[in-house]
Amino acid sequence: MTKPLLDQTTTVEIINPTFRTVVENGSLQKLPAYLSQEQLTNRAFVITDTKVGPLYGRAVSQTLLDAGIKTTVLTMKAGEQHKTLAQAGNLVDQLSDAKATRKDVIIALGGGVVGDLGGFVASIYNRGVPLVHIPTTLLAMVDSSVGGKTGVDHGGKNKTGSFYQPKLVIADPTVLVTLGPRVYTEAFGEIAKYAILDADFLTELETAADRLRSYSTDNLDILGKIIARCVKQKSNVIATDPREQAPDGRILLNYGHTLGHGLEAAGDYTELLHGEAVAIGMTFAAQLALQLGLAGEEFITRQTRLLEALGLPTRYTGKASIVDVMKHIEKDKKNTKTNSIRFVLPRTAGQLTVEQIESSVVNRAVSDFVVAQ
Numbered sequence: 527m528t529k530p531l532l533d534q535t536t537t538v539e540i541i542n543p544t545f546r547t548v549v550e551n552g553s554l555q556k557l558p559a560y561l562s563q564e565q566l567t568n569r570a571f572v573i574t575d576t577k578v579g580p581l582y583g584r585a586v587s588q589t590l591l592d593a594g595i596k597t598t599v600l601t602m603k604a605g606e607q608h609k610t611l612a613q614a615g616n617l618v619d620q621l622s623d624a625k626a627t628r629k630d631v632i633i634a635l636g637g638g639v640v641g642d643l644g645g646f647v648a649s650i651y652n653r654g655v656p657l658v659h660i661p662t663t664l665l666a667m668v669d670s671s672v673g674g675k676t677g678v679d680h681g682g683k684n685k686t687g688s689f690y691q692p693k694l695v696i697a698d699p700t701v702l703v704t705l706g707p708r709v710y711t712e713a714f715g716e717i718a719k720y721a722i723l724d725a726d727f728l729t730e731l732e733t734a735a736d737r738l739r740s741y742s743t744d745n746l747d748i749l750g751k752i753i754a755r756c757v758k759q760k761s762n763v764i765a766t767d768p769r770e771q772a773p774d775g776r777i778l779l780n781y782g783h784t785l786g787h788g789l790e791a792a793g794d795y796t797e798l799l800h801g802e803a804v805a806i807g808m809t810f811a812a813q814l815a816l817q818l819g820l821a822g823e824e825f826i827t828r829q830t831r832l833l834e835a836l837g838l839p840t841r842y843t844g845k846a847s848i849v850d851v852m853k854h855i856e857k858d859k860k861n862t863k864t865n866s867i868r869f870v871l872p873r874t875a876g877q878l879t880v881e882q883i884e885s886s887v888v889n890r891a892v893s894d895f896v897v898a899q
């Protein structure tokens with residue numbers, strides 16, 4: 527077993543149930559030890575996809591087999607279009623054929639698609655089997671593996687699913703070396719969002735932005751710290767508001783997401799990656815906040831500078847029509863009243879507010895924002 531490049535381990539405790547998140551370079555090779563600490567050494571079922579499987583699936587299963595853990599790898603096709611109820615059913619059938627039980631563990635090895643689908647399968651098979659997430663995209667490390675939301679795209683994106691916490695999350699930043707540059711960079715849309723919610727983190731991220739802009743093994747130390755910071759922040763918010771009910775809790779994590787989701791959906795999920803859409807959505811929300819007298823120019827400039835330094839877009843240059851974008855914003859599940867749209871808006875770094883904005887005001891602001899590009 528090779529020595530980890532850095533001992534960057536963070537343990538995040540979530541209230542009821544409790545689980546650990548480990549952010550550590552080389553942690554994949556130590557998987558049996560981590561599983562053993564959680565008494566998860568019966569059989570392992572590794573759910574992965576056709577891209578991640580060939581890269582890391584074999585190594586993970588060999589590490590487990592070497593440690594005496596009987597392991598089966600179940601592979602699904604890579605891509606959002608395969609995050610379906612049919613695929614979940616298929617995996618349930620495979621678990622059933624292999625006579626998997628609640629003493630076994632399901633390990634979701636992959637990006638957010640595998641994490642959401644694998645987590646959903648773990649939550650429904652036998653009414654719940656222990657789950658371990660091994661996120662392999664930066665987005666999955668800082669976002670989708672934290673918080674317990676699982677699901678598939680049935681009846682709409684992420685419409686069918688469950689809240690189901692893993693026993694353990696193992697994030698090994700060294701696996702990001704094989705990630706495409708665009709998929710690496712888009713995760714910084716979410717990371718920048720966390721930073722805007724926390725003034726100290728914002729300063730830290732601004733200082734590190736140039737080094738983080740592209741993946742480099744030279745920067746694994748800072749990358750590990752940033753991932754751990756995001757995990758802690760999301761975990762803390764979720765621990766106090768697990769089901770998004772508090773007015774100043776989990777909902778604040780939707781900063782940048784209202785327009786972001788609208789742009790993603792109006793572009794049929796092919797134009798923009800999620801984190802890119804969030805970065806554009808944050809820019810829009812900041813401009814709307816300026817227009818409403820909530821935020822100042824200085825804040826907008828600071829946020830735009832950060833997003834650009836990280837290599838993220840701040841303008842929408844796609845083909846979707848404003849009518850389409852508005853249609854999607856208005857039917858977003860996160861909007862409550864019919865004639866107004868709920869927005870998370872910034873006042874300044876670390877101070878955000880949730881406001882109901884008249885649809886007509888939003889429509890005008892979206893038109894101005896898109897036309898101004």
Ligand SMILES: NC(=O)c1ccc[n+]([C@@H]2O[C@H](COP(=O)([O-])OP(=O)(O)OC[C@H]3O[C@@H](n4cnc5c(N)ncnc54)[C@H](O)[C@@H]3O)[C@@H](O)[C@H]2O)c1
Pocket residue numbers: 575576577578581604605606609636637638639640642662663665666669670671672673674675676684701702703704705706709
């Ligand atoms: N549950 C949540 O709270 C939550 C939060 C945010 C996003 N999500 C979900 O996450 C999904 C997006 O996740 P994503 O951005 O990780 O996409 P993804 O899982 O589709 O991964 C992107 C691509 O990268 C490949 N890949 C993954 N790891 C790799 C690696 N280390 N090297 C090379 N290739 C690799 C994948 O096979 C895929 O082709 C969406 O379905 C979204 O709904 C869920």
Ligand SMILES: [Zn+2]
Pocket residue numbers: 669716783800804
């Ligand atoms: Zn998001």
